[in-house]
Amino acid sequence: MPDDERFGRRIDRTACSSCGRQVDLSAAAPLSTVGCPVCGARLFVPVQVGNFRVIALLGKGTTATAYRAVDQGLDREVAIKVMHFQHRDDEDAMARFLSEARALAALRHRNVVRIFTMGREGSLPYLVMELVGGGSIRGLITRDKFVDETLGLGIAIGVAEGLRAAHAVGIIHGDIKPANILLDEQGSPKIVDFGLARFGGLRMEREGMGTPYYVPPERIRQQDTDHRSDMYSLGATLFHLLAGQAPFDGKTVKDVLLAHVRRQARDIRDIRPFLGAKTAAVVARLLQKDPAERYPNYDELLSDLRIALARAAPAAADAPADALAAVHAAARQAAPVIPTMASPADRSPPAIARPAATAAPTKRSPAKPTDRRLRKIVLALVVGLLLVIAGIGAIVHSLRRREPPKEVAWELPRPSLPRPSLPPVQPAPSLPALQPAPAVPAPPVVERPAAPAVPVHVPATPPQPPPAPKPPEPPPALQQEKGYPETVLVGSPGNPPDSTGFGAVNYAYRIGKYEVTNAQYCEFLNAVAAEDPHGLYHGGMAGEYGGIVRKGQDGQYSYSLKEGMENKPVGFVSWYDALRYANWLTNGRENGDTESGSYTFVREGNGWKVDLPDHAALATGRAPKWVLASENEWYKAAYYDPGKPGGGGYWPFAGRSDEPPPCNINTNAPSDVGSFAGAASACGTFDQNGNMWEWNETRHGGNCGVRGGSFYLNDNVNHLRASTRYVSNPPGFKFSNYGFRVVLLGGTK
The missing domain is CATH 3.90.1580 (paralog of FGE (formylglycine-generating enzyme))
Structure with missing residues (x-):
């Protein structure tokens, strides 16, 4: 491999993260994976780039690859995005790469990924950026299809705040989509991949189009673009987050692009009827074909997003004005399992889920007829037993009226029933109080799981069955x-x-x-x-x-x-x-x-x-x-x-x-x-x-x-x-x- 094709300096030995043994990597290709000869675990073959040790692959895109790396000077993890070797002589690709560096350097906002430095290794330029460890919104959609309304609106607020900051310094992102919105460990969204970013509005000529599922109509028509174009892409992304599908689909890329130009997006509540009216209205306005019918500025958009959020979650009505606090108040740290982290450079379109009917909530099944019959039988036996005891006591009391011996009170054992078992049996009708009776052997008491505890007076020395052995007590x-x-x-x-x-x-x-x-x-x-x-x-x-x-x-x-x-x-x-x-x-x-x-x-x-x-x-x-x-x-x-x-x-x-x-x-x-x-x-x-x-x-x-x-x-x-x-x-x-x-x-x- 020629020197200028190799990114970084080979590291010939590393410790296996699974068994701890040192592994010889001298015969392995840099930036590949090999098996540990001792335990079989897969190992990434690291390289050294200046002060950075590249330790893992994050993802690959069409023009660049993102790696996880350790900044050994500052002892922190970072993301390194390096251009593919085959694009090093592509002027357009190089211009987009440099544009991303300029755009990120001009921005400093909590909802935009930070750039730390830019460098060159051989003929390959690279960017060193903040590592965002929570995965992408695309991974969220892949995992869970759609998200809760408050979560989707909270993410949209954070993204809109980041885009407002970009627009304030004259930057249009140009490729807002789920794969380009990451979540940090606190659940706050961060915008990445400014490779199509431009300073000010411009035409479609010679610039990348972005991902077809989220591209605005004016970009397809090769008309002027501005911040409202990013709003359209944000609307398409929010639609996908809440509905589980992109606003337009087709058999080919051309079909999708034509749909953006010619068809009106359907009402999102046709797919998820429980979404709020305000949420649906915000999404519909963002997806207007004519930029003049969208929001004129981000302040108005953010105001409507917060109103929609307050109506979706009443507890969030008092959310602070800034985006991060709004995300934390109503959708704080909100992101589900993300099995794999999407690369910041990944431009491949996501798999679009087809509409699916929303399943109705499951209701608890009613008790089976056999269960009801069993309860009735148990109740009848208990009531019958109590009536027999009462009858015997009444007869004896009518024959002999003398002072009874000293008595001992006891009661039927009270079984502990599991909470989700059969519905409780209604207690038997109360019986007349029994007068003291002479020593008469009491009939054997049958313990029944559903019987209520009923106090019964018995003679001082009733026949006592041998005590049942107690189960061992837990410590x-x-x-x-x-x-x-x-x-x-x-x-x-x-x-x-x-x-x-x-x-x-x-x-x-x-x-x-x-x-x-x-x-x-x-x-x-x-x-x-x-x-x-x-x-x-x-x-x-x-x-x-x-x-x-x-x-x-x-x-x-x-x-x-x-x-x-x-x-x-x-x-x-x-x-x-x-x-x-x-x-x-x-x-x-x-x-x-x-x-x-x-x-x-x-x-x-x-x-x-x-x-x-x-x-x-x-x-x-x-x-x-x-x-x-x-x-x-x-x-x-x-x-x-x-x-x-x-x-x-x-x-x-x-x-x-x-x-x-x-x-x-x-x-x-x-x-x-x-x-x-x-x-x-x-x-x-x-x-x-x-x-x-x-x-x-x-x-x-x-x-x-x-x-x-x-x-x-x-x-x-x-x-x-x-x-x-x-x-x-x-x-x-x-x-x-x-x-x-x-x-x-x-x-x-």
């Missing part, structure tokens, strides 16, 4: 405390590792029987979030899928539940939020401290560093600790059955066989926790399959994982498998179908 570490989330015991016999990559858990712990509900999280907010400096509340909680409404001003916030949403799992919570909730429980629920407890939060730049505890050590400690379930704890509770023959085993569907259980998957509406009473795990948990993706504590590099599938429309039964875990989520991400459950450890005497 004090695992006792349930009143007012805390209901938990179930997962015993200490260890589960063996399995083929999907999960390890054994050899200590006893209690895990939440249900996902944390809106009612429980609302109590948490009222206890700690009067000011809410950490953004524990998200505007989406008041929207279509949420159950909590915020009122008041900063410092005096209060929170209330939406009717009928109390027992649905809370959504729009981040990994950080779940850890703070666990801290609150650990600190006794009276203490408003969420910074320490089971987890210690330390401010690090614009984010947080969190020290994760050793769960095995906490399980044998004296003080009870609430934590977010680790990946292995979550997995054992969901899939392992110690009662299986041969010492226990895994539910077959955890691998690649058998049928999934009944659950809430792909219904477009969360269900009450525990709705699927017959689908509990072997240890007694509910909804670990479906309803909500659940955060796990386990980190994967800088990201976090979710498990279990959800109600969301693009989820399917394969997401229920143990082998499906999405681990590319920044810890600040929030989305409507992201929830969690907690684990209780420790407290031994």
Whole structure:
């Protein structure tokens, strides 16, 4: 390979990130991937470019490739965008590359990616830019098809703020599309790829057209373009975000371009009827064919976007004026799982999803006829038994009227029924009070699961059956405390590792029987979030899928539940939020401290560093600790059955066989926790399959994982498998179908 074709200086040896062994890379091509000869893990072959060590591929575009790199001088990660070798003599490509550098250097705005420097390695120019680790909006659409209204509007506000800043210095972006809008770890949008940017308005001649799904009509007609052209592209992007499809589609690129020129975009509410009228009006105005019928300036556009956001999420009505605060107030850190990060240079059109009918929310199935008959039989037997006892007492009392011996009161045992079981049986009619009776053997008492507790007076020395042996008590570490989330015991016999990559858990712990509900999280907010400096509340909680409404001003916030949403799992919570909730429980629920407890939060730049505890050590400690379930704890509770023959085993569907259980998957509406009473795990948990993706504590590099599938429309039964875990989520991400459950450890005497 000639020197001028090679980007960077070869590094011949590197440590495997999986096993730690040094690997000889002298025979490998730079910037390629090879297998570790010891453990088989895939390794990127790094190169050195000045002070930068290039360590991973981010993505490839038509004219450039983006890499992740480490700035060894300043000890930070950056993105390096390098032009492809074959374009080094292409004047137009070189002009676009330099234009991007000029545009980024002229801008300094929180919603525009920053450029640090520009350089040249051999004949290849490169840009060193801010690394945005949250993935692109295109990845969001690919993963979830469409997004919640408040999230889409919050993203649009941030992008419009960035475009306003660009227009203020005379820059037109020229290629606004989902792949060119990234999300940082806090969920704020950042505009990238100014390769088609121009200073001032100009004609179509010799400039790139941009992506056909989002290109404005005037650019297709080769007419003058200005900031309103970027508005059109933003409108097409917002349409795609909210509707799950681009405003125009066709069999060929030409068909799509002609549709932009000739056809009016359909009303977005024809596709998603629950969107607000104001939101639909903003999208429609942005997509007008004539630029004069769009917004004349970004101030008017931002005003209407904020009005639409306030109507979509009432709690966001008092959002601050600046875009970042608006995003954080109503769509803070809002982005779902993004499996792969799209390159800033990627110009390939996204796959366009076809319109799909919105599924109606799932309703809980009524009780089966056999269940109703069984309840009636049980009730009849109980009532009959009580009438027999009353009759015997009345007869004896009529024959003998003397002072009875000293009596002992006892009552039928009160069984503990699971919350999602059959509806409660109405209590039997009250009976007349029984007068004391002489010693008459009482008929045997039959314990019935649905019987209400009824006090019955019996003689002092009734026949006593031998006491039944008590099951062994769990250690004090695992006792349930009143007012805390209901938990179930997962015993200490260890589960063996399995083929999907999960390890054994050899200590006893209690895990939440249900996902944390809106009612429980609302109590948490009222206890700690009067000011809410950490953004524990998200505007989406008041929207279509949420159950909590915020009122008041900063410092005096209060929170209330939406009717009928109390027992649905809370959504729009981040990994950080779940850890703070666990801290609150650990600190006794009276203490408003969420910074320490089971987890210690330390401010690090614009984010947080969190020290994760050793769960095995906490399980044998004296003080009870609430934590977010680790990946292995979550997995054992969901899939392992110690009662299986041969010492226990895994539910077959955890691998690649058998049928999934009944659950809430792909219904477009969360269900009450525990709705699927017959689908509990072997240890007694509910909804670990479906309803909500659940955060796990386990980190994967800088990201976090979710498990279990959800109600969301693009989820399917394969997401229920143990082998499906999405681990590319920044810890600040929030989305409507992201929830969690907690684990209780420790407290031994």
